[in-house]
Amino acid sequence: MNAQQxxxxxxxxxxxxSSIYVYQASLIEDSLLADAVxxxxxxxxxxxxxxxxxxFLFLKSWLPSKAPATSEPDAAPEPGGSDHPHLKAMGLLAILLGFVALVSxxxxILSxxxxxxxxxxxxxxxxFKTLMWCALLTGPLLWLSFDYALEIRLPTGMWSQWIGK
Incomplete structure (x- = not known):
């Protein structure tokens, strides 16, 4: 099976x-607490x-391919690519699971x-400096955009219990 197939x-x-997902979403009953959306x-x-x-992916598959097909199954990965993309995906999944465990x-903000x-x-x-600034800015900025701009309340964690509120 080639890439287009x-x-x-x-x-x-x-x-x-997606059709099944939209159909199932339409079966969700409205609650008395539902908002305008x-x-x-x-x-x-x-x-x-x-x-x-x-x-778009389906339509793209009908366009002619610009890159010639290689018949070598053991060809080297593309520059910037990974030798083990599934391991990278599993690593990202582990980070996501860590986030889910930490957020409650x-x-x-911290998670x-x-x-x-x-x-x-x-x-x-x-x-280290770049990673720290990225972490320090991302949490509060995302929280502000969700909590204030979009009015979507995000979990605060157990901070309020720990500091006595």
């Missing part, structure tokens, strides 16, 4: 999956976005800062 299959499966607004938007990406204890620094380090950033 894989893209077609992935696009087709993405369209089917409703409980189905965000899941439906995610499903439509997934479907749009799948359609330490809250969003997202640590996660962003860990992902940056995992991706190759090695300067």
């Amino acid at each position: 894989k893209d077609r299959l992935t696009g087709l499966l993405g369209m089917i999956g 409703g409980v189905t607004g965000v899941p439906t938007a995610i499903g439509v976005l997934l479907g749009t990406a799948a359609v 204890v330490f809250g969003f 997202i800062g640590v996660m962003v620094a860990a992902v940056a380090y995992f991706g190759g950033a090695r300067q």
Whole structure:
């Protein structure tokens, strides 16, 4: 199976999956506490976005390929690529699981800062000063944008219990 066939299959499966996702989102019952968007607004938007990406991937697969196909299965990875992409994906998944474990204890601001620094380090950033500034700025800026601009309350963690509030 060549790359174009894989893209077609992935696009087709993405369209089917997103259709099922949007259908299931439409079955969510509205609550008396629902806001103007409703409980189905965000899941439906995610499903439509997934479907749009799948359609573009499917359409892209019909365009002629610019790179010649290689028949060598043991060809060297592309420059900037990885010898073990699945191990990188598993590392990123481990960082995400760490974030999920930390967010209920330490809250969003600290947990997202640590996660962003860990992902940056995992991706190759090695300067301590850069990692620290990235972590220190990302948490509060994301929290401000969600909490104040979008009015989406994020977990505060157990800080209030620890400091006596």
